Amino acid sequence: xxxxxxxxxxxxxxxxxxxxxxxxxxxxxxxxxxxxxxxxxxxxxxxxxxxxxxxxxxxxxxxxxxxxxxxxxxxxxxxxxxxxxxxxxxxxxxxxxxxxxxxxx
Numbered sequence: 001x002x003x004x005x006x007x008x009x010x011x012x013x014x015x016x017x018x019x020x021x022x023x024x025x026x027x028x029x030x031x032x033x034x035x036x037x038x039x040x041x042x043x044x045x046x047x048x049x050x051x052x053x054x055x056x057x058x059x060x061x062x063x064x065x066x067x068x069x070x071x072x073x074x075x076x077x078x079x080x081x082x083x084x085x086x087x088x089x090x091x092x093x094x095x096x097x098x099x100x101x102x103x104x105x
Contacts, residue, residue, distance in 0.1 A: 037105030078104035
């Protein structure tokens, strides 16, 4: 956990979110500024700055996130969707805690 990270604050419950899923490893919630009819984020509870920061120790967590995306997309009524992982400032990342955007509709 990082004290100054907005996603860590959402994970801890200090900041409310419109949560759609949570387990011991990840949380998923609707984006506060949606870019599509359905737009949610899947965020690992482990504070990892970006995809660039991941290594082999994160393989299981990354796989879990990617397999969770279609399940949650279907539950949110999507028949198709896109996933986005912005990585680094030049890649459009605004919150420096790894997260996957799922958008559709």
